[in-house]
Amino acid sequence: MKPFRSANVHHYDESELLDLTRKAFLEVFPNCERIDCPDPALRENLARGNQNLTEHWDVFDHICLCSPCFAEYLAARKRVLRRGRVWLVCGLAVFAAICVTGYTTWRIFGNAAPNLSTADLRKGIPPLPSPPAEAVVKSVTLARLDFRHWSVTRGDLEVPSPFTPPTLKRANLSLRIELPLFSPAGQYRVRLRAATGEPLMDRIAVAHIIDGRTILDSVQIDLSSTDRGMYTLSLESTGLPTLRKFPIHLE
Amino acid sequence: MLEPRPDFWIDGRHGELHPIDGALLRAAEEVWPRVFQIVRDTLHDGSSAAELLEQVVHEIAESQEEEKLPKDLGAPRALLLTRLQQRLINHIHRERRITYVGSIRDLEGSSGARGTTNRDEREVHQTILIAQVVALLDDDVRRLMVLRLMGYRWAEIGRLFRERTGTVREQFRVALKRLGKRLLTSNRAERKNQ
Numbered sequence: 001m002k003p004f005r006s007a008n009v010h011h012y013d014e015s016e017l018l019d020l021t022r023k024a025f026l027e028v029f030p031n032c033e034r035i036d037c038p039d040p041a042l043r044e045n046l047a048r049g050n051q052n053l054t055e056h057w058d059v060f061d062h063i064c065l066c067s068p069c070f071a072e073y074l075a076a077r078k079r080v081l082r083r084g085r086v087w088l089v090c091g092l093a094v095f096a097a098i099c100v101t102g103y104t105t106w107r108i109f110g111n112a113a114p115n116l117s118t119a120d121l122r123k124g125i126p127p128l129p130s131p132p133a134e135a136v137v138k139s140v141t142l143a144r145l146d147f148r149h150w151s152v153t154r155g156d157l158e159v160p161s162p163f164t165p166p167t168l169k170r171a172n173l174s175l176r177i178e179l180p181l182f183s184p185a186g187q188y189r190v191r192l193r194a195a196t197g198e199p200l201m202d203r204i205a206v207a208h209i210i211d212g213r214t215i216l217d218s219v220q221i222d223l224s225s226t227d228r229g230m231y232t233l234s235l236e237s238t239g240l241p242t243l244r245k246f247p248i249h250l251e
Numbered sequence: 252m253l254e255p256r257p258d259f260w261i262d263g264r265h266g267e268l269h270p271i272d273g274a275l276l277r278a279a280e281e282v283w284p285r286v287f288q289i290v291r292d293t294l295h296d297g298s299s300a301a302e303l304l305e306q307v308v309h310e311i312a313e314s315q316e317e318e319k320l321p322k323d324l325g326a327p328r329a330l331l332l333t334r335l336q337q338r339l340i341n342h343i344h345r346e347r348r349i350t351y352v353g354s355i356r357d358l359e360g361s362s363g364a365r366g367t368t369n370r371d372e373r374e375v376h377q378t379i380l381i382a383q384v385v386a387l388l389d390d391d392v393r394r395l396m397v398l399r400l401m402g403y404r405w406a407e408i409g410r411l412f413r414e415r416t417g418t419v420r421e422q423f424r425v426a427l428k429r430l431g432k433r434l435l436t437s438n439r440a441e442r443k444n445q
Binding site for chain 2: 014020021030031054060061065077
């Protein structure tokens with residue numbers, strides 16, 4: 001059975017009761033002449049928590065009995081609480097700033113090992129097992145030898161060319177050779193020899209005429225372990241009356 | 252200049268003498284300057300302050316004798332001051348010093364009803380009643396209630412009373428409940444009078 005509740009009687013909730021009680025303390029005990037009021041400094045210290053309230057219950061009892069003192073103590077407490085909140089917010093802000101700075105520093109400097117040379121770093125890396133020799137595929141560098149404007153020599157005489165010999169890098173090369181203008185298409189024997197006469201390459205390649213240019217199919221040669229110096233590239237074809245030789249500088 | 256202190260033990264309510272508790276008497280003597288100040292500021296004349304205080308003291312003593320109030324009062328000074336204010340309002344009514352301020356409808360609705368008061372006066376009575384209920388609480392409960400009103404955290408209050416936080420919270424809850432119940436009873440009585 002529900003208890004009887006009069007519709008006209010007001011029921012109070014907790015916050016309302018607290019407000020009414022606070023109002024009562026602020027109004028019911030007037031003391032305009034401040035009779036028996038404690039030292040304001042002591043009251044302020046108590047409100048701030050600088051002095052132990054349990055040693056001054058008499059002061060506190062007076063505050064409960066004096067509306068002006070109650071109002072002043074309440075104001076002091078509000079100031080203290082506000083200051084506490086400000087400190088809390090500041091503390092959180094500082095903490096957040098430290099976190100952000102720390103994280104940023106770690107991201108910038110933390111990943112790279114400081115003061116370590118490449119050699120030091122390499123020392124730290126365990127050596128990988130070496131793959132079998134046949135599994136090693138060297139990267140191929142594309143090289144182009146352009147002899148388009150090299151004049152065709154007639155006869156067997158070795159005439160020095162007016163052109164600067166082309167330079168090749170010592171690497172695993174895929175050579176694209178462009179023959180002098182008007183060279184015929186067809187099979188060519190491509191040989192590369194050192195100045196000493198030592199053969200480095202002897203291949204058969206097919207030349208095609210594309211847009212008026214005679215271009216040999218790519219010839220692959222590994223020169224990575226070859227010494228620097230001057231070499232001679234010779235091209236021989238059934239379509240050509242003589243052997244064509246071109247100087248090449250290997251650096 | 253203060254009025255001479257009243258002789259509380261000479262006169263009694265309705266001419267009867269009631270034994271006055273020593274603590275109440277001391278409290279009355281302590282509170283006398285405040286009483287004189289309040290009466291003088293309210294009535295612009297402090298001459299009736301002693302009489303009013305005397306009446307209040309005997310009223311409380313009578314209530315104690317009839318066991319309506321406990322023998323050991325928690326905050327006798329607060330009780331004296333709040334009872335004095337009630338008596339002061341009644342005194343002003345008797346002296347017809349209150350000018351009613353309110354709507355005509357309020358006035359019509361309240362005309363003829365002896366206990367009827369306007370909204371502002373009801374609020375004053377309610378405020379005094381709250382202060383009285385708090386004055387009748389135990390010392391510690393009253394203090395913890397005031398501390399809570401002043402924004403102290405439960406942990407701080409618990410430390411001050413060397414009690415667990417849950418205990419002080421419960422004490423506070425019970426005190427508030429008592430206060431709410433007393434206000435409710437008062438409101439019901441007022442409605443009944445109307």
